[in-house]
Amino acid sequence: MMTSFTESLTTALQLVSALDSTLVTIVARSLGVSALACALACGVGLPLGAWLGVARFPGRALVLTFLNTLLAVPSVVVGLVVYLLLSSSGPLGSLGWLFSFKAMVFAQSLLVLPVVTALTRQVVEDAANHHGEQLQSLGAGTLLRAGLLASDERYALLTVVIAAFGRAISEVGAVMIVGGNIEGFTRVMTTAIALETSKGDLPLALGLGMILLSVVLVLNALIALIRLWREQEPVGCAAPPGLEMRT
Amino acid sequence: MRGAARTRDAHLKPAVSTPQPPVFRLARAGVVFGRVPPLNALAEVSLAVHAGERIALIGANGCGKSTLLRLLHGLLMPSVGEVWRAPRVAHAMVFQRPHMLRTSALNNVAMGPWLRGVRWREAKALALAALQRVGLEGLGQRPASKLSSGQQQRLALARACALSPQVLFLDEPTSSLDPHAKREVEALVQQLAREDPYLTLVFASHNLGQVKRLASRVIYLEQGRVLADLSVADFFSGQLLQTHYGQAHLFVKGEFV
Numbered sequence: 269m270m271t272s273f274t275e276s277l278t279t280a281l282q283l284v285s286a287l288d289s290t291l292v293t294i295v296a297r298s299l300g301v302s303a304l305a306c307a308l309a310c311g312v313g314l315p316l317g318a319w320l321g322v323a324r325f326p327g328r329a330l331v332l333t334f335l336n337t338l339l340a341v342p343s344v345v346v347g348l349v350v351y352l353l354l355s356s357s358g359p360l361g362s363l364g365w366l367f368s369f370k371a372m373v374f375a376q377s378l379l380v381l382p383v384v385t386a387l388t389r390q391v392v393e394d395a396a397n398h399h400g401e402q403l404q405s406l407g408a409g410t411l412l413r414a415g416l417l418a419s420d421e422r423y424a425l426l427t428v429v430i431a432a433f434g435r436a437i438s439e440v441g442a443v444m445i446v447g448g449n450i451e452g453f454t455r456v457m458t459t460a461i462a463l464e465t466s467k468g469d470l471p472l473a474l475g476l477g478m479i480l481l482s483v484v485l486v487l488n489a490l491i492a493l494i495r496l497w498r499e500q501e502p503v504g505c506a507a508p509p510g511l512e513m514r515t
Numbered sequence: 516m517r518g519a520a521r522t523r524d525a526h527l528k529p530a531v532s533t534p535q536p537p538v539f540r541l542a543r544a545g546v547v548f549g550r551v552p553p554l555n556a557l558a559e560v561s562l563a564v565h566a567g568e569r570i571a572l573i574g575a576n577g578c579g580k581s582t583l584l585r586l587l588h589g590l591l592m593p594s595v596g597e598v599w600r601a602p603r604v605a606h607a608m609v610f611q612r613p614h615m616l617r618t619s620a621l622n623n624v625a626m627g628p629w630l631r632g633v634r635w636r637e638a639k640a641l642a643l644a645a646l647q648r649v650g651l652e653g654l655g656q657r658p659a660s661k662l663s664s665g666q667q668q669r670l671a672l673a674r675a676c677a678l679s680p681q682v683l684f685l686d687e688p689t690s691s692l693d694p695h696a697k698r699e700v701e702a703l704v705q706q707l708a709r710e711d712p713y714l715t716l717v718f719a720s721h722n723l724g725q726v727k728r729l730a731s732r733v734i735y736l737e738q739g740r741v742l743a744d745l746s747v748a749d750f751f752s753g754q755l756l757q758t759h760y761g762q763a764h765l766f767v768k769g770e771f772v
Contacts, residue, residue, distance in 0.1 A: 399614035401590050405607070406674070407630040416626075420616050 279471030298456040302436040305376030309384050317388025318418035338382035347445030350375040367448040375442040380432040387428040392417045423498045434487045535566035544596035556582040557739045571730035572719040579739040580719035584684045606682035613671035615659035623659045624674045645677035665696025685718035735763040
């Protein structure tokens with residue numbers, strides 16, 4: 269068993285180092301789907317989350333509870349819902365997106381939308397509790413406050429974006445259901461790993477696994493760098509006496 | 516409640532010699548926070564603020580000074596009672612610990628007029644003039660968050676000035692500053708008050724020396740209620756305080772000890 273693993277690992281390393289065309293295509297497709305899905309989810313989730321962080325309305329607690337519940341929805345459930353929407357008898361069946369790149373983007377967008385919205389809401393709400401009334405005092409209404417606070421917390425929100433991308437690229441259930449794992453069309457890293465493992469082609473599965481891990485590693489490194497960067501930058505509030513930078 | 520004999524001899528007062536119309540009026544106003552259990556942050560507050568007055572709000576921590584400022588400024592709505600604000604009276608507030616956005620000092624100041632509908636280019640011109648008033652014109656392009664605490668508080672004053680306020684609310688503006696910065700900010704407030712005798716100042720402070728220097732009227736709060744509302748001379752005369760406002764007297768006595 270150990271020999272088999274070592275051999276597979278060696279072959280996997282050879283595939284990665286040789287930039288095997290099958291491997292490269294799958295990785296590129298994965299990155300494309302997840303990046304696009306993440307961009308779409310952020311386009312909706314960032315402003316929506318920022319608004320939720322500032323706005324006060326009846327039923328807000330209920331909305332937030334529902335939003336937080338969506339964080340725990342399994343990706344296969346999202347895949348199933350999107351499948352039903354896009355199937356020929358579904359309300360969006362006429363689009364003809366099922367088993368396509370677009371379907372996978374759509375599914376992953378829905379999957380990470382609650383992540384982006386909920387985390388943005390938390391970041392902006394914390395900022396609003398801390399200094400939102402100062403912007404209100406200057407005359408900023410709810411929307412402007414949401415925008416200004418989100419812009420002011422841009423480094424924290426960048427972490428949210430990276431986390432959402434990580435969630436998208438590492439999921440398998442949704443893209444498997446709506447993409448169909450069609451070779452050359454909808455096969456992405458996670459679905460390929462599942463398939464190749466079931467077929468016994470461990471080197472390719474391991475090679476893809478290594479790349480997936482590397483992507484996640486790079487994302488984590490980015491988050492750590494941003495955190496370090498933020499810690500070095502002085503915060504917007506006046507420092508306590510003695511700690512200020514005199515000029 | 517207000518003292519009949521308002522003093523005319525201190526540093527900044529009177530701001531104006533003729534009676535001015537009220538800019539704010541509170542009638543039995545109260546603010547309640549939370550439900551279980553409810554906290555009466557302000558209760559049964561009735562008072563009028565007239566143009567050009569310099570009012571100090573004093574009292575122990577949690578007595579309702581900041582709540583009263585926020586109620587007057589419109590950041591809070593009254594839970595009970597009424598708040599009347601004169602129409603077309605611009606007001607601005609400077610906070611104890613001002614928060615600056617992650618941009619330049621100039622942009623931070625320009626943000627105020629821009630948020631109130633002024634075009635960005637004109638807002639920047641107003642901001643530049645306001646920075647000159649507070650002596651920070653040379654630091655306009657620096658990131659606001661890199662300024663010292665005292666400079667940030669002056670920047671907050673500039674941000675308020677750029678709104679051309681007729682009423683300026685100050686929530687313990689010097690309490691988190693070192694003595695040097697404290698003097699700078701206080702001098703700046705005095706300068707602003709001198710430049711515009713019709714500027715109404717309402718400020719919360721624990722510094723009774725500052726109250727003596729800046730205020731013409733003192734409102735003493737305790738547990739959300741106004742216990743004393745007197746001219747500054749009457750408030751500090753001692754006898755009146757001791758006779759009629761025991762708690763306020765103890766507060767003042769404690770400060771001087």
